[in-house]
Amino acid sequence: MLREVWHSLVRVTSFIGKELREVIRRPGVLASLVLGPFFIMLLFGIGYTGARSPFRTEIVVPQGSQLPRDQEFYEDLAPGRIEVVGISDSQDATENRLRGQQIDLMVVAPENAAAQLREGNQTEILVAWNQVDPVYDGLAHLAVATMVAELNAEIIRQAAAEGITLAEGELGPQVTDISPEVVAKPTTAVTENVAPSDPTVTNFFAPAVLALVLQHLGVTLTALSMVRERLSGQMDLFRVAPVNSMEVLVGKYVAYGLLTLLVGGIVGALMVFVLNVPIFSGYVIAIGIVLLLAFASLGVGLLISLVADSERQAVQLSMLVLLASVFFSGFVLPVQDFIGAVQYVAYALPVTHGIATLQEAMLRGEVRSLWMIGALAAIGVALYLLSLVRLRRILRSAS
Amino acid sequence: MLTGPGVTTSPTGPDPVISMSGVTRRFNGITAVSDLSLQVQPGTILGLIGPSGSGKTTTIRMLTGTLEPTEGDIRVGGQDPRHFTRGMRERIAYMPQLFSLYTDLTAAENVGFVAALYGISWFGRGAKIRRALEMVDLWEARNRRAGDLSGGMQRRLDLACAIVHEPDILFVDEPTAGIDPMLRQAIWDELRHMRDDGRTLLVTTQYVGEAEYCDAVALLAEGELVALDTPEAMRHRVFGGEVLEIETDATVTPELITNVAEVQSVRQTAPRTLIAVVDDAGTATPRLMETITGAGIGVISLEEYQPSFDEVFAELVKGRRAERGEVDDAA
Numbered sequence: 001m002l003r004e005v006w007h008s009l010v011r012v013t014s015f016i017g018k019e020l021r022e023v024i025r026r027p028g029v030l031a032s033l034v035l036g037p038f039f040i041m042l043l044f045g046i047g048y049t050g051a052r053s054p055f056r057t058e059i060v061v062p063q064g065s066q067l068p069r070d071q072e073f074y075e076d077l078a079p080g081r082i083e084v085v086g087i088s089d090s091q092d093a094t095e096n097r098l099r100g101q102q103i104d105l106m107v108v109a110p111e112n113a114a115a116q117l118r119e120g121n122q123t124e125i126l127v128a129w130n131q132v133d134p135v136y137d138g139l140a141h142l143a144v145a146t147m148v149a150e151l152n153a154e155i156i157r158q159a160a161a162e163g164i165t166l167a168e169g170e171l172g173p174q175v176t177d178i179s180p181e182v183v184a185k186p187t188t189a190v191t192e193n194v195a196p197s198d199p200t201v202t203n204f205f206a207p208a209v210l211a212l213v214l215q216h217l218g219v220t221l222t223a224l225s226m227v228r229e230r231l232s233g234q235m236d237l238f239r240v241a242p243v244n245s246m247e248v249l250v251g252k253y254v255a256y257g258l259l260t261l262l263v264g265g266i267v268g269a270l271m272v273f274v275l276n277v278p279i280f281s282g283y284v285i286a287i288g289i290v291l292l293l294a295f296a297s298l299g300v301g302l303l304i305s306l307v308a309d310s311e312r313q314a315v316q317l318s319m320l321v322l323l324a325s326v327f328f329s330g331f332v333l334p335v336q337d338f339i340g341a342v343q344y345v346a347y348a349l350p351v352t353h354g355i356a357t358l359q360e361a362m363l364r365g366e367v368r369s370l371w372m373i374g375a376l377a378a379i380g381v382a383l384y385l386l387s388l389v390r391l392r393r394i395l396r397s398a399s
Numbered sequence: 400m401l402t403g404p405g406v407t408t409s410p411t412g413p414d415p416v417i418s419m420s421g422v423t424r425r426f427n428g429i430t431a432v433s434d435l436s437l438q439v440q441p442g443t444i445l446g447l448i449g450p451s452g453s454g455k456t457t458t459i460r461m462l463t464g465t466l467e468p469t470e471g472d473i474r475v476g477g478q479d480p481r482h483f484t485r486g487m488r489e490r491i492a493y494m495p496q497l498f499s500l501y502t503d504l505t506a507a508e509n510v511g512f513v514a515a516l517y518g519i520s521w522f523g524r525g526a527k528i529r530r531a532l533e534m535v536d537l538w539e540a541r542n543r544r545a546g547d548l549s550g551g552m553q554r555r556l557d558l559a560c561a562i563v564h565e566p567d568i569l570f571v572d573e574p575t576a577g578i579d580p581m582l583r584q585a586i587w588d589e590l591r592h593m594r595d596d597g598r599t600l601l602v603t604t605q606y607v608g609e610a611e612y613c614d615a616v617a618l619l620a621e622g623e624l625v626a627l628d629t630p631e632a633m634r635h636r637v638f639g640g641e642v643l644e645i646e647t648d649a650t651v652t653p654e655l656i657t658n659v660a661e662v663q664s665v666r667q668t669a670p671r672t673l674i675a676v677v678d679d680a681g682t683a684t685p686r687l688m689e690t691i692t693g694a695g696i697g698v699i700s701l702e703e704y705q706p707s708f709d710e711v712f713a714e715l716v717k718g719r720r721a722e723r724g725e726v727d728d729a730a
């Protein structure tokens with residue numbers, strides 16, 4: 001019994017040593033498949049600011065309008081969202097510039113909004129834009145809503161000021177206790193973000209990048225390892241030798257797990273010590289999540305390597321996993337934005353749980369979505385068992 | 400000792416290490432090996448010889464348990480290869496036909512990896528690696544990556560990997576394919592050394608001449624066993640007796656010796672050269688000398704002729720086709 005255990009340990013370590021040597025001696029593969037996407041993501045992290053360019057806006061103020069004609073007034077209506085590039089009194093000329101994409105937004109101010117308000121009529125403010133990008137279309141709606149609210153307040157303020165002046169003449173100065181600004185904007189918001197970390201782009205995306213790099217590394221490395229052995233006849237050696245599928249799998253899990261954790265450790269250290277990303281949960285919880293994510297990711301890679309018919313197919317499947325991860329994992333778009341059925345796809349990816357739990361752990365200090373930790377472990381165990389069954393079948397298949 | 404067409408089984412011999420009985424293997428309805436029966440005694444080399452596509456690799460894969468037979472029974476060391484125990488697996492070795500090692504690992508690392516697969520621990524592994532590499536003359540190349548080795552060196556490295564755990568039974572698939580004659584000789588020397596150490600080997604080859612190195616030979620053609628015997632017995636069986644080559648100092652006709660009692664058949668290969676098949680070379684030689692010199696013709700040489708195994712196998716295959724009524728393309 002003890003001899004069997006010892007021999008088993010020897011066999012497992014033989015795979016660990018062999019896999020590590022092979023990876024180290026194929027730096028080209030490591031560079032193109034692993035470091036390539038990593039550097040692309042790093043470039044994205046460094047280069048992406050999250051700030052959108054303000055809409056180039058031209059305001060049309062008709063001749064009879066009492067609204068101001070200075071650019072600053074209008075820019076203050078939606079700070080950072082619009083850049084007033086001109087004030088015009090010709091709607092046709094401005095519209096031509098909009099169609100020619102010389103400007104992004106056209107706002108036509110009402111001619112006599114305050115008078116219309118006094119008469120109990122609603123005034124239309126025409127806002128037009130020329131966008132095919134749905135994101136910018138949405139942002140334009142948001143900018144317009146903010147701007148119109150501010151403009152409404154300005155109109156109310158003007159009307160209130162006129163009303164107060166009239167009332168002072170009739171009733172005396174005591175009515176001036178309420179300023180036109182208060183009438184126009186009876187409430188103002190005092191804002192506070194109670195999250196324990198600053199919501200910066202770097203802080204928010206760093207755990208996601210770490211999770212994505214870990215999964216991609218684990219999947220890609222392992223996806224290639226077994227498919228080579230299956231196609232080049234080494235499986236026949238394993239079939240004849242006194243080695244079982246569990247020893248082969250454990251050896252590969254440990255070898256690639258070590259490599260994945262090494263790269264993950266380097267990326268994590270860069271984030272914490274260079275980019276100053278906080279780890280409010282402490283290292284133990286974060287490392288625990290990383291271990292689970294690596295375990296599940298290696299399972300994805302091993303399963304790919306056991307079903308792929310060629311190295312090319314293994315690489316293609318790995319890239320498909322990466323693509324699915326970028327779209328559905330919450331890395332770019334929140335998982336909750338997808339319909340229910342697609343959310344199941346998202347939650348089938350280890351990285352979805354890795355991103356959410358790492359962000360919670362690192363940026364909030366606690367993992368509230370504990371079910372995700374369980375899901376990550378369950379995915380890892382399920383993939384291990386699937387790989388084990390598949391490899392056992394391959395080693396036994398004397399078809 | 401051996402079973403097969405025209406071979407008698409020895410009832411007193413030791414139990415065979417390898418035995419196949421009525422084994423057939425089909426792939427999608429195409430028969431790769433048909434009704435194959437053979438036995439291999441311990442401490443011998445059985446050469447599985449035949450042209451490409453004759454079923455050699457299929458046979459060896461069935462014997463190692465990497466392929467299931469469609470029909471028939473196989474025993475290696477008394478066990479069904481499909482259900483080898485770990486202990487049994489530790490006793491056997493398989494060298495596949497194609498180079499199947501890790502090109503990014505060095506020669507020593509490859510041998511070390513295979514040694515570890517057989518449970519050989521770090522302690523003492525180094526000595527076994529060295530011994531295996533020295534046996535195939537690759538010790539000097541131990542630190543070279545397997546992918547940088549020549550084709551011949553890669554085959555020897557495969558062999559070193561197969562023998563590192565000192566197996567009792569070796570299945571060696573085409574060890575000399577694509578290797579120069581000098582190296583082929585060296586590899587066969589090594590295989591015979593292992594046989595001399597008491598190991599049992601089943602070796603496939605498409606080089607018919609290598610039958611000489613085997614203790615027994617199974618000739619396969621189109622998935623069927625054409626012949627199974629010792630090389631000498633096979634030669635004897637094909638030609639119906641021992642073969643003598645007679646060279647004379649003058650032109651001679653076959654009729655001159657046809658009537659000598661021991662002579663079964665005579666053919667002329669040159670004006671002054673005859674090939675005679677006799678029952679026993681020892682008794683036939685003086686009678687032939689007497690007959691030829693009695694006719695006033697001098698005998699330059701009269702010695703036993705060793706037909707090459709290419710000739711032997713060509714005759715065997717030709718005979719098999721004739722039995723089946725097939726037209727011989729070469730005729």
